[in-house]
Amino acid sequence: MGSAEYLGFAGGLYPSGKNSPPSAYEQAGIALAATVQALDTDGKQSTSGKIVMISIGMSNASHAFSQFIRLADTDPHKNSRLLMIDAARNGAAATEIALPFGDYWIHVDCELQRCEISTAQVQVVWLKTALAHDSRGFPENARLLQRTLRSIVGILGTKFPQLKLVYVSSRTYGGYSESDLSPEPIAYESAFAVKWLIEERINNSSANRSIPWVSWGPYLWADGLTPRSDGVVWERGDFEPDGVHTSAQGALKEATMLFEFFQKDTAAKHWFFSPMM
Template identity: 40%
Template sequence: MKKLAVPGGITMIVLALILLSPTEVIGADCSKVTTGLIPLPELGRGLYQGHQGGLYPGGSNQAPGSYVSTGQAAARRIEPRSPSGGVDPHGKIVLMSIGMSNTTAEFSTFVIWAKQDLHRDSRVLLVDSAQGGAAAENWSSPSAPPWTVADQRLAAAGATEAQVQAIWLKQADPGPSGGFDAYVPKLERELAAIVRIATGRYPNLQQVFVSPRTYGGYATTQLNPEPYAYETGFADQWLVAQSVSQPSARPWVGWGPYLWTDGTRSGQPLSWTCQDVQPGDGTHPSVSGQQKVAVMLGDFFDTSEFATWYRAPAPQTSSRPVARWPLSQPLLIAVLVLVGLTVGVATFALGIHRLR
């Protein structure tokens, strides 16, 4: 059997990235396996910093009926489109990511996963426009550089702005301070600005799906530690509440997968271990962390009543496995490691520069 070797160039790049890591990197703190914070769906009508949990207004995890109807209607408006934006059965549906370093690491892994997903409509094109070092504050101006990079990635994928119809938005800000009352309202305003800018740039944008940060308890830097990682969920909750109160607004904003979990606390549907973060900073996802989020994204788009456009119209004869990562080729794993190291080191260096 022919062996698949990892190119020497990749090995050298990985070694170089390790050697060039900033001296401030201390390493993940694997002792912080839980914080005692309660995920929003579990918190429900309970309070955190005076604010109710739950995914929807009133501490509820049940979406209001009218909001569900508008979300389903938005999904039905998503159709394959030509480069000019006209409905075309041979066209494309672009699902784009917008976010920071963690987002691009996770979504780029999801792109690989989705290629194996027999549930996915082949006309759905995933474009990763999230970027290392591009936090929420960096996207909140129409002339901000990340939007130019997004244009470039869209063009490189062979798609146009008129074909972008859905966005996965996962954001945070580096070096937060001032506690909940300073951080969450600022982040929510930035998220709302990003949605407004995207609406102006993408004329056929119908849906934006939001997700919070993953567990940040292992972090040893101030990029976005706990409780700020947890609190990103409240900014998302407030953004969704705006959509609930404005049913006629475009785009419809809803929840994607809820990613935050309290580390390894028992009784949770998701466990986030120290092996799921990069050992250098405890913040960015490792290969296993990227895979966990990719699986959650795949499961969400394969089953959500708000993402019917994602799924192939005809029944498939087989389905992808849900419980494990379907790719085992050494080269692909090496590439994922390289992506994670590149994103993590570059973003950590940028964050340290900002914090100085």
């Protein structure tokens, strides 16, 4: 995300137009990540327990996370106690996920039960969602998504008592969309919702906001065929005919970005890799 202003609002993933977190906030995340450990179904430390990471979000999140699981499971350095579960669901917009007793959370419970995992074992979440068919302009659309993400993080903290870390990503490119489902510039603007959510956590480090630690996951947006500084582009073939949902090719690209992110993240090294790494 560029550091330049956008319609009068500061850019950058983090405060002051920067793409890296303030040192104190990053260190808080690293310290909390160091407490992640294998847990049994009662949430107690166990050498035979699991470190559970789940995805929360919409169809594109599900497509990417399922591919991410396959990539990570082929890495011999991945922590053998780490179990990743795709709990994202097709059609799950942010407003649906923000309903604490809605159908989405029944789906999440079913996915955990299918894997014989309890809510007390979930310690890491990757969150990616968006508003559906939103007609508000900027910044109102991003502010609404920010409030909705805040509600979702609150639900996560309630449902998963051992939750430590929440990584949030915004949309991929929406310029190929054939409908009003997150076209541009709405897809780009969704990043401001994530940015502002994290900024309010940074600026208010009271006890009820310090856990879970909320930070950026991989930043996924690129301006179509215009390469980012790291070379990332989004081609038409990365999406299904509707231009919104990622194709197998696009899901693998997103999953690779997710995998590379956790390989490099300073907090993830405490739980993503085997202890000897």
